[in-house]
Amino acid sequence: MSIESRRATSPTARVFQERPHTVGFVSLGCAKALVDSERILTQLRAEGYEVTSTYAESDIVVVNTCGFINDAVEESLDAIADAVEQHDKVIVTGCLGARAEHIRDCFPDLLAVTGPHATQAVLDAVHEELPPRHDPFLSLLPPGGIKLTPRHYAYLKISEGCNHGCRFCIIPQLRGPLVSRPIDEVMDEAENLVRAGVRELLVVSQDTSAYGADIKYRPRFHRGSPLKTNLYDLAHGLGSLGVWVRLHYVYPYPHVDRIIPLMRDGYVLPYLDIPFQHASPKILKLMRRPANTQGNLDRISAWRDVCPDITIRSTFIAGFPGETEADFAELLQFLEEAELDRVGCFAYSPVSGATANELPDAVPDAVRDERRDRLLAVQADISERKLQRKIGNTVKVIIDEVDRGQGIGRSEGDAPDVDGRVFVENAQGAVPGDILEVVVVTADQYDLHAVAQPVKH
Ligand code: SF4
Numbered sequence: 470m471s472i473e474s475r476r477a478t479s480p481t482a483r484v485f486q487e488r489p490h491t492v493g494f495v496s497l498g499c500a501k502a503l504v505d506s507e508r509i510l511t512q513l514r515a516e517g518y519e520v521t522s523t524y525a526e527s528d529i530v531v532v533n534t535c536g537f538i539n540d541a542v543e544e545s546l547d548a549i550a551d552a553v554e555q556h557d558k559v560i561v562t563g564c565l566g567a568r569a570e571h572i573r574d575c576f577p578d579l580l581a582v583t584g585p586h587a588t589q590a591v592l593d594a595v596h597e598e599l600p601p602r603h604d605p606f607l608s609l610l611p612p613g614g615i616k617l618t619p620r621h622y623a624y625l626k627i628s629e630g631c632n633h634g635c636r637f638c639i640i641p642q643l644r645g646p647l648v649s650r651p652i653d654e655v656m657d658e659a660e661n662l663v664r665a666g667v668r669e670l671l672v673v674s675q676d677t678s679a680y681g682a683d684i685k686y687r688p689r690f691h692r693g694s695p696l697k698t699n700l701y702d703l704a705h706g707l708g709s710l711g712v713w714v715r716l717h718y719v720y721p722y723p724h725v726d727r728i729i730p731l732m733r734d735g736y737v738l739p740y741l742d743i744p745f746q747h748a749s750p751k752i753l754k755l756m757r758r759p760a761n762t763q764g765n766l767d768r769i770s771a772w773r774d775v776c777p778d779i780t781i782r783s784t785f786i787a788g789f790p791g792e793t794e795a796d797f798a799e800l801l802q803f804l805e806e807a808e809l810d811r812v813g814c815f816a817y818s819p820v821s822g823a824t825a826n827e828l829p830d831a832v833p834d835a836v837r838d839e840r841r842d843r844l845l846a847v848q849a850d851i852s853e854r855k856l857q858r859k860i861g862n863t864v865k866v867i868i869d870e871v872d873r874g875q876g877i878g879r880s881e882g883d884a885p886d887v888d889g890r891v892f893v894e895n896a897q898g899a900v901p902g903d904i905l906e907v908v909v910v911t912a913d914q915y916d917l918h919a920v921a922q923p924v925k926h
Pocket of ligand 1: 635
């Protein structure tokens, strides 16, 4: 019997002769969509599929779309059009996939269209076209699964959907009401990520403060200890894993006050990402959001009393329908008083299907843009002022990359992609994920420049 024919009759050899199926993956959208992509890819890899970055090498293509604002819809439709032009087996998933009829009208030849967080539906569609080939070697996965972020940080999604009804947003229509993951499941995933080398966990959801409300904060057991499915127990539990923990999309509900001492005591990073969106009570009411601006200022001040180093990040919308110059001035006044550390601002952009589109008194496009620019200019001065105060301080920095001895990283007050960076001289020998102590030398509007402290032996 020749080697070739022996191979053909051996079940093990047959496995090696079959090329694994390859999946091309296009991932668009926010951190929550990224987590969905990671889940799908992790499962596909576990089943023996290979992931590739070119259409030519793909047996099938999955496009994970975003449908949050019109620009994102356009980008998603372009990505689908590109995939369909280059490949005949395309599956669409994600937020835009919730509008399946519209997508099917535009692209009738798609293999399948699923909505967001539909991992199993995407897997089913892939299986139907390309049944999995069992390969025990390919099934060996790193315990943290497949991640699309650099190895040293990872997004941890704790819930799906949202129970609010902000008029500019269609997330509740796309992703449904709040569904929290049981706390033991989240803790297991976090522990796996840490075992896989993750040094920073970024907690994401649509509304992190509401975590557990839908399941009445159900108690679960994790490693023999009871934990309630709520934000406090989650922050405390994650904070015990010995890595940085950063909380995103936290609304200022009263129980958030209990989290601030955990920041002071080093369990979670002293960082809160709170999307205030506006400060004029009139505009907040039109947006259908809580309108307690003075209460928010008082809370921020009380949080700083407990944890003076806290960094507060927020986002705002300029030019919402009905916003007058006086309303906008209230927003600028809030910024001056609150002295937030990091601020993003969008000119209002109508989203198809949002009830804000029915409101009268639309602000002209040019005025929206001009107000956004004005807000960002005000904030740039505040940010620079605050960063200047850090000169001479020793701060901790997590290194994201090293280039010829210069480290580029982030302080405890900087989330990846959205906040500032710290450029660290004298970082020879550091690798991504290292946490260094550095002394701040200079600061500009958004970034810090620092020198690494010698490592103490
Ligand atoms: S809180 Fe408001 S903006 Fe955020 S996802 Fe829910 S409805 Fe949308």
